[in-house]
Amino acid sequence: MFTRRFLMGALSAVALMGPASVAHAADELYVPLVSKGFQHQFWQAVKQGAEQAATEMGVRITFEGPDNETMVDRQIDMLAAALANKPAALGFAALDSQAAIPLLRQAHKAGIPVIAFDSGVDSDIPLSTATTDNVAAASLAADKMAELIGGKGKVAVVAHDQTSRTGIDRRDGFVNRIKAEYPGIEVVTVQYGQGDHLKSTEVTKAILTANPDLAGIFGTNEGSAIGVVNGVQELGTAKDLVIIGYDSGKAQKDAIRNGLMAGAITQNPVGIGYETVKAAVMATKGETVPALIDTGFYYYDASNMDEPKISAVLYD
Amino acid sequence: MTTVSEASEKKPARGLAEGGAYQKLLAFASLIMLLIGFSIASPNFMQTSNMIAILQATSVNGVLAIAATLVIITGGIDLSVGTLMTFCAVIAGVVLTYLGMPLLLGVIAAIGAGALCGLISGTFVAKMKIPPFIATLGMMLILKGLSLVISGTRPIYFNDTPGFDLISRGSLIGEVFPALPIPNGVLILFIMAGVAAYILGRTVLGRYAFALGSNEEAVRLSGVNTDMWKMRIYALAGGICGIGGILIASRLNSAQPALGLGYELEAIAAVVIGGTSLSGGRGTILGTLIGALIMAVLTNGLRVLSVAQEWQTVVTGVIIILAVYADMVRRGKTG
Numbered sequence: 001m002f003t004r005r006f007l008m009g010a011l012s013a014v015a016l017m018g019p020a021s022v023a024h025a026a027d028e029l030y031v032p033l034v035s036k037g038f039q040h041q042f043w044q045a046v047k048q049g050a051e052q053a054a055t056e057m058g059v060r061i062t063f064e065g066p067d068n069e070t071m072v073d074r075q076i077d078m079l080a081a082a083l084a085n086k087p088a089a090l091g092f093a094a095l096d097s098q099a100a101i102p103l104l105r106q107a108h109k110a111g112i113p114v115i116a117f118d119s120g121v122d123s124d125i126p127l128s129t130a131t132t133d134n135v136a137a138a139s140l141a142a143d144k145m146a147e148l149i150g151g152k153g154k155v156a157v158v159a160h161d162q163t164s165r166t167g168i169d170r171r172d173g174f175v176n177r178i179k180a181e182y183p184g185i186e187v188v189t190v191q192y193g194q195g196d197h198l199k200s201t202e203v204t205k206a207i208l209t210a211n212p213d214l215a216g217i218f219g220t221n222e223g224s225a226i227g228v229v230n231g232v233q234e235l236g237t238a239k240d241l242v243i244i245g246y247d248s249g250k251a252q253k254d255a256i257r258n259g260l261m262a263g264a265i266t267q268n269p270v271g272i273g274y275e276t277v278k279a280a281v282m283a284t285k286g287e288t289v290p291a292l293i294d295t296g297f298y299y300y301d302a303s304n305m306d307e308p309k310i311s312a313v314l315y316d
Numbered sequence: 317m318t319t320v321s322e323a324s325e326k327k328p329a330r331g332l333a334e335g336g337a338y339q340k341l342l343a344f345a346s347l348i349m350l351l352i353g354f355s356i357a358s359p360n361f362m363q364t365s366n367m368i369a370i371l372q373a374t375s376v377n378g379v380l381a382i383a384a385t386l387v388i389i390t391g392g393i394d395l396s397v398g399t400l401m402t403f404c405a406v407i408a409g410v411v412l413t414y415l416g417m418p419l420l421l422g423v424i425a426a427i428g429a430g431a432l433c434g435l436i437s438g439t440f441v442a443k444m445k446i447p448p449f450i451a452t453l454g455m456m457l458i459l460k461g462l463s464l465v466i467s468g469t470r471p472i473y474f475n476d477t478p479g480f481d482l483i484s485r486g487s488l489i490g491e492v493f494p495a496l497p498i499p500n501g502v503l504i505l506f507i508m509a510g511v512a513a514y515i516l517g518r519t520v521l522g523r524y525a526f527a528l529g530s531n532e533e534a535v536r537l538s539g540v541n542t543d544m545w546k547m548r549i550y551a552l553a554g555g556i557c558g559i560g561g562i563l564i565a566s567r568l569n570s571a572q573p574a575l576g577l578g579y580e581l582e583a584i585a586a587v588v589i590g591g592t593s594l595s596g597g598r599g600t601i602l603g604t605l606i607g608a609l610i611m612a613v614l615t616n617g618l619r620v621l622s623v624a625q626e627w628q629t630v631v632t633g634v635i636i637i638l639a640v641y642a643d644m645v646r647r648g649k650t651g
Contacts, residue, residue, distance in 0.1 A: 032622075038625055061410050062622045065625075070574035070576075072568050076567070076568070077615070080369035080373070081370075081616050081619035082367075082619070084366035085358075085360045086624070096471060096568065098473060098475075099569060099570060099572075100614075293441050
């Protein structure tokens with residue numbers, strides 16, 4: 001009796017999933033995306049973009065990612081299940097490129113084109129990588145900074161990391177642009193706060209103490225930018241300092257609305273998802289895809305952050 | 317189906333070790349049902365490569381679940397299995413990559429570190445009388461922190477230790493039977509299950525594990541040093557987590573220091589699906605192994621069917637409730 005009840009339960013669970021698999025036509029292209037995350041707003045925005053492209057191009061996608069960015073083995077399991085479905089192409093944002101290499105080789109051998117997205121995959125197997133051009137995005141931050149401080153004065157950078165690709169690109173993008181285009185502006189220092197709110201706060205206070213005449217600070221990611229805001233607030237001396245941040249998040253959006261922060265660069269997660277699926281479809285048709293797809297970025301401030309185009313890519 | 321239920325309804329509940337027989341059958345039946353259901357629902361499910369992917373996904377959780385089973389049988393709980401696994405992986409990384417020692421030493425260090433941490437948890441529980449939930453919760457956090465401290469919050473790669481990735485990814489079976497490239501990690505899981513089942517069923521340690529879970533007071537009053545046996549069981553469970561650490565590090569070819577939180581709950585889920593009682597005194601390794609397989613089949617099958625990820629989690633939760641409910645009903649009837 002209990003056997004029956006239990007088996008019925010198991011059966012109904014199976015039945016529940018049945019329609020999902022029958023619903024799609026057999027000749028429809030299937031493109032699974034295995035992401036670095038799933039429940040964060042950023043990843044949901046990537047998923048939204050991927051779904052948009054899937055609808056436009058008539059392909060079927062799935063979007064999966066582990067609960068958090070530490071679960072490397074769970075991501076590998078997801079990749080294995082995705083490959084079992086014999087996909088037409090695969091989108092992948094590696095948590096750890098090395099751990100995924102055996103499965104990527106398997107995909108490569110089976111002739112499944114792999115498109116990397118977000119931070120990409122450290123391997124030559126992916127045909128293309130859809131990601132933000134961080135150098136160009138940080139250059140835009142430099143232009144905005146120059147405009148806001150009137151083309152002259154001292155500025156500083158609070159960066160999140162000196163070894164990761166995004167850390168290096170954003171720092172160099174900003175610093176090199178200032179050097180090349182704005183002779184009146186001097187980058188007095190670049191300091192690192194590991195993207196940690198508290199560390200970035202301390203770093204900012206130290207910079208401001210050493211340079212009381214500072215005109216602006218660029219924070220290279222969400223944690224750095226919020227740290228800059230906190231540091232300036234705690235010191236309470238530099239009221240007219242221009243702060244430019246990166247990405248979004250509730251605290252940063254609030255700071256921009258309150259005028260504590262001038263504005264920030266946002267990546268375009270929707271575009272990342274869209275371009276990944278688009279490149280995957282192109283690859284299955286044998287078309288050449290560019291090795292690097294710039295998915296775009298925007299500068300936003302209190303004046304345009306509620307525009308649909310911008311608010312769609314901002315997250316809390 | 318009818319024969320199964322008739323046969324088991326006639327059978328009276330017997331000894332401790334056989335208490336889970338019905339549940340095991342039940343769990344085994346649901347495993348088969350799931351396999352059949354998924355095979356019908358998707359032609360891509362029942363392929364050798366996908367079955368191997370499922371076994372591979374079971375290997376680490378299965379080993380952790382075996383460790384958790386031992387502790388749960390004594391009436392305790394071990395919340396530290398996941399982060400202990402990570403800690404042991406990091407220790408292997410330090411010994412092999414940072415110190416450049418030979419492969420075998422890294423494996424021994426990881427298992428040794430696991431056993432030592434298990435012994436410490438056991439001491440908290442047995443000697444200091446801290447409830448197992450709290451003692452192992454504390455241990456879980458201590459080990460999570462230490463893994464980050466020791467590794468410098470960076471993954472440690474095993475590129476300089478040739479052959480390390482083969483511990484889990486290689487396939488001895490595949491060399492003999494090329495058509496069946498079952499990874500070594502899976503082989504290790506089954507060997508571990510055999511060893512643990514032997515310890516539980518055939519040794520004094522196993523007998524005391526069940527006795528402690530059934531009635532610790534009675535065991536103590538009969539003159540047995542219960543503290544010592546309890547500590548040994550926690551140490552054994554810790555050593556098994558060390559093997560889990562080697563398996564995951566080998567599979568990822570790196571020790572990922574931030575990994576591990578949440579893995580304890582999946583291990584415990586596999587244990588209860590397999591019919592081990594959370595109140596102690598009753599359980600089997602075979603049941604746990606089937607429980608871990610059910611979890612992996614379910615996760616993989618739902619993915620192959622392209623069920624939305626949100627719903628995958630819901631279905632997994634429902635299956636856990638159903639499995640435990642079936643067990644409760646059975647016990648209410650026979651006991």
